[in-house]
Amino acid sequence: MTATGIAGTPGRNGHVTFTEGDGSARPRRRSLLPRLLSEIAARAQRRIPRADLDERDPDFIRERLPLMWLFASLWFRGEVRGLGNIPETGPVLLVGNHSGGNMTPDTIVFTLAFNAYFGVERPFYQLAHNLVLSLPLPALAQLRKFGTVAASHENARKALDAGAALLVYPGGDYEVHRPSWERNRVDFGGREGFIRLALEQNVPIVPVVSIGGQETALFLTRGERLARLLALDRMFRLKVLPVSLALPWGINVGDMLGHIPLPAKITIETLPPIDPRSEFGPDPELDEVYDHLMRLMQDTLDALAAERRMPVLG
Amino acid sequence: MRVSATTQVSAPIERVWSIVTDPARTLSYMSGVTRWEVASDRSVGLGARYRMLLRVGSAEVGGLIEVVEWDQPREFAWTSVTGIDQRGRFRLRPAPGGRTTVELRLAYGVAGSGLAGWLAEQIAAPQVRGHLRRSLMQLRRLVEYEQLRERATARRAAAAG
Numbered sequence: 001m002t003a004t005g006i007a008g009t010p011g012r013n014g015h016v017t018f019t020e021g022d023g024s025a026r027p028r029r030r031s032l033l034p035r036l037l038s039e040i041a042a043r044a045q046r047r048i049p050r051a052d053l054d055e056r057d058p059d060f061i062r063e064r065l066p067l068m069w070l071f072a073s074l075w076f077r078g079e080v081r082g083l084g085n086i087p088e089t090g091p092v093l094l095v096g097n098h099s100g101g102n103m104t105p106d107t108i109v110f111t112l113a114f115n116a117y118f119g120v121e122r123p124f125y126q127l128a129h130n131l132v133l134s135l136p137l138p139a140l141a142q143l144r145k146f147g148t149v150a151a152s153h154e155n156a157r158k159a160l161d162a163g164a165a166l167l168v169y170p171g172g173d174y175e176v177h178r179p180s181w182e183r184n185r186v187d188f189g190g191r192e193g194f195i196r197l198a199l200e201q202n203v204p205i206v207p208v209v210s211i212g213g214q215e216t217a218l219f220l221t222r223g224e225r226l227a228r229l230l231a232l233d234r235m236f237r238l239k240v241l242p243v244s245l246a247l248p249w250g251i252n253v254g255d256m257l258g259h260i261p262l263p264a265k266i267t268i269e270t271l272p273p274i275d276p277r278s279e280f281g282p283d284p285e286l287d288e289v290y291d292h293l294m295r296l297m298q299d300t301l302d303a304l305a306a307e308r309r310m311p312v313l314g
Numbered sequence: 315m316r317v318s319a320t321t322q323v324s325a326p327i328e329r330v331w332s333i334v335t336d337p338a339r340t341l342s343y344m345s346g347v348t349r350w351e352v353a354s355d356r357s358v359g360l361g362a363r364y365r366m367l368l369r370v371g372s373a374e375v376g377g378l379i380e381v382v383e384w385d386q387p388r389e390f391a392w393t394s395v396t397g398i399d400q401r402g403r404f405r406l407r408p409a410p411g412g413r414t415t416v417e418l419r420l421a422y423g424v425a426g427s428g429l430a431g432w433l434a435e436q437i438a439a440p441q442v443r444g445h446l447r448r449s450l451m452q453l454r455r456l457v458e459y460e461q462l463r464e465r466a467t468a469r470r471a472a473a474a475g
Contacts, residue, residue: 062427063426065424069371070434072372074437076372077372078371079372083374112372112373113373116375116376119377
């Protein structure tokens with residue numbers, strides 16, 4: 001983890017020092033709270049599982065499909081279109097727009113649809129925020145059995161090398177906490193790493209566009225300034241400290257404990273695969289591919305938004 | 315969970331048999347089925363395999379199935395090889411007046427899925443039953459109309475000749 005692009009004020013820099021790796025080089029004079037925070041951060045870092053592709057358990061996924069089906073069908077009235085666009089075999093990079101705070105219904109609906117459509121036998125991994133996988137909660141340990149791995153280039157490369165389908169949400173925590181009035185906007189925050197990954201691994205990109213997730217609560221602000229102020233960006237790779245109105249908390253700061261999502265209708269559309277090299281030449285520019293993909297996904301999201309008559313109801 | 319539907323078709327049993335066993339025609343009358351592809355060397359008969367999907371709720375469920383019973387022209391059953399557990403069966407019986415009784419059964423579930431699995435099966439049942447009922451209605455229409463058209467063609471040929 002790197003702490004780049006952070007313009008810290010002199011006073012803050014003196015207090016909070018990010019502990020790299022094992023955290024052995026620790027400055028002495030610090031007050032209790034920052035020390036505690038950086039200790040937690042270091043522990044969280046250590047807990048991030050490295051290569052855990054083997055933890056995916058097809059039998060476990062199969063047994064959980066009915067539960068996911070209940071959630072996806074009854075609560076979210078999920079609808080997934082165009083799964084036939086995903087190549088039947090071989091590695092593929094599924095790139096989605098992400099919504100719904102820390103309780104992301106689009107992931108549940110899509111993971112169910114993918115596993116039901118292609119069978120649990122097809123290796124399928126999802127990249128998740130490091131923090132999600134390092135929290136000491138038993139429920140999150142189950143995520144790894146679903147094939148959720150920590151978001152790192154190493155894990156992504158390993159999954160694609162193994163011929164798996166890999167689902168990434170480049171927007172991540174930035175996009176997932178966008179205000180509800182920006183719900184119909186694809187916003188990756190300029191993150192292009194996934195395109196480099198697809199080019200390196202020479203795999204097709206399949207855009208997965210979803211709508212409805214940002215209607216599961218009233219998201220008010222990302223709280224980027226708040227996150228910078230508390231140095232969460234350097235310690236936990238969290239660039240946001242979102243504020244929302246959500247069940248059952250009322251005002252919900254951080255969304256660390258999750259919330260009860262409103263039963264918004266989730267519609268997901270899978271688009272035909274894009275092979276960057278065949279469309280943009282042997283050595284494509286990242287920006288060009290990125291802009292093309294953004295346009296494509298935004299157009300699809302606009303079309304899905306036009307279909308919708310009411311928020312939440314769909 | 316096992317669901318079934320029954321109908322009577324005004325056509326001889328062999329005719330109905332030839333249609334329900336033809337994988338190329340399955341999509342034309344099966345309701346909710348979004349895929350029915352041959353996945354083995356042989357396309358019909360004992361041991362033939364198909365990759366099938368049925369839309370239930372928010373997902374398309376199914377997987378690889380294999381024909382495990384074949385009693386021409388009366389009975390034909392399949393079980394799942396991969397995907398959710400399922401066992402399907404077409405039962406054809408001759409009825410008086412040159413008609414055929416067709417029963418379509420489907421038993422489905424996910425072994426080991428516990429209470430959620432049981433609940434999901436119950437909640438999916440009306441939808442699956444609806445699919446089976448509509449499938450048989452569409453099958454009846456397909457068989458009977460095809461027969462009518464053939465008779466009309468024969469009549470026209472006879473009148474012209």
